[in-house]
Amino acid sequence: MLTREESQQRIARLQDALRDNGMDGALFIHPIDVYYFSGTRQNSTLWVPATGEPRLWVRKSFARGKEESCIGDTRPFPSSKEFPGEFGADAASIGFTFDVAPVQQLNYYQKLLPGRNFVDVSAVNREVRSVKSPWELEQIRYCGTQLAGVFREVPGFLKAGMREVDLAAEFEYRLRKAGGEGYVRMRAFNQELFQGLAVSSATAGATGFFDGAVTGEGMSSASPHGASAALIPVNAPILIDYTGVFNGYIIDMTRFFVIGTLAPELEHAFRTALAIQAYLAEHLKPGAICEELFLQAAAMAQAAGLADHFMGAPGENAKFVGHGVGLELDEFPVLAQGFKVALQAGQTLAIEPKFVFPGMGVIGIENTFVVSEAGGVRLSDLPDDIVYL
Incomplete structure (x- = not known):
């Protein structure tokens, strides 16, 4: 309390x-x-x-x-x-x-x-x-510990041929058992989210209202976001992008799993996502301008030949690469085009460089960091590696 x-x-x-x-x-x-x-x-x-x-x-x-x-x-x-x-x-x-x-x-x-x-x-x-106290940072670190624990259990229940919604249900069951509150508060009008999403190449290219890189197909046109009833295929990336909400606070993380092997194009995109995350984390320092960080991330995607796929399906690209988190999922600051604001020490951001290839899948990474004089400090302890099953 x-x-x-x-x-x-x-x-x-x-x-x-x-x-x-x-x-x-x-x-x-x-x-x-x-x-x-x-x-x-x-x-x-x-x-x-x-x-x-x-x-x-x-x-x-x-x-x-x-x-x-x-x-x-x-x-x-x-x-x-x-x-x-x-x-x-x-x-x-x-x-x-x-x-x-x-x-x-x-x-x-x-x-x-x-x-x-x-x-x-x-x-x-x-x-x-937007500026978090040491007490708040401890709350978010705890969220990271709990959410990372659920991610570590995924290889034990992810199976070929299961539906996306079954994967989501297994993940959410464990997250709830860990004490997850489930409330994912969003401030922006017309945005809503049910804990997170688990999507495969079958629906990764689905577009929709959600202001993010990946929407998913959802279960109906009334809930057009997140997991669907589609079957999870082999040899394709499986995205699990979830929030951990404990004591009101939110952490946001994404990891990828593959049953089989991954196409070289997707492996290239994953390495690029890691490079963008590393650059942004290094530069999450007080005084850094949010828009400039986004533009540098976009330039790195361009240099890798992946600009059309950066932060969304071609033509549906989101114009940000990081967002503030705390008691709400969409807090300040935002690493976005037009957000010409300097970072402050103690702000917390989810950094999420992702690439969407309709028909092939989505690939990338997401972790939550706190801005410090030494650069971004990660608030969760979980390897970034793709998990191959």
Whole structure:
């Protein structure tokens, strides 16, 4: 559970950022934001003034919210008539997470607090959350240990002729038994994910809504992502790309398995993916510009003759090669075209250079690193090698 000291440090960093951006405070309603600062995910609204003590109002369950909360002033959510009285006249500019809050909720709070100026605090919030404390890094390392343990069991249950969904079920069963929570929270609108995906050459080239290199076919047009009922063939790469979620935190890893042998073209692509990962890991240092790292990765793919296949099927290529992880799968920063932001020490990123060859399969690697002065430090201990069965 979140400690009071950790909560206070997070709130202090947020308050510094609020003052720097001319905001009098921030009102959080998105559950994972409330959890990040308070330690409870109960149905709550959190007020963090730029100066002074925060306040948490809990709708349900107040008993559990009160027990879990690190906020000293935790109370039941007041009536609509009482709510305006909770704010002083100095709270004129109120930060609100426009990136995730429904318009209906914004309208509700604007009606409760007439005359206040609601401004977007999304970028400020996400930047604060992107830098992980030593306590958070320990949570993610634990995720890596648990997830790596499940990956090590794959040779014992992966068989030729089994369906993708059966492989996924075997993996998810063990991950759940290890204590995996399963919640894969994503902040971006129109994105969703069920723990991860296990796909073979039969469906690796399937395209879809998911903003990543690999989508998979899924089980239906209502769930067009991840494993399908297709049979896993021999002599082709099998991708297992999963999150490990423990104590709310997420680690993201990918490994490849082959029943038989692999085509030389795919082996070449795998070596290229490892080279890109090594380059990026070496340069995950404070001050490095995210876009420049992506462009260098893309240039390495180009030099290897693999540009058309980099980060997606030809014509469906994703424009990133790494993404922040933490309590959500798509946190800041992003190693992406157009993301001209400098890295900061303590940020955590999943680096995932992958190549997609429709009809042949997908190949690559993914590990989660923390930015440090010495370069990226891996948060999991599992060999990158393709496992041949």
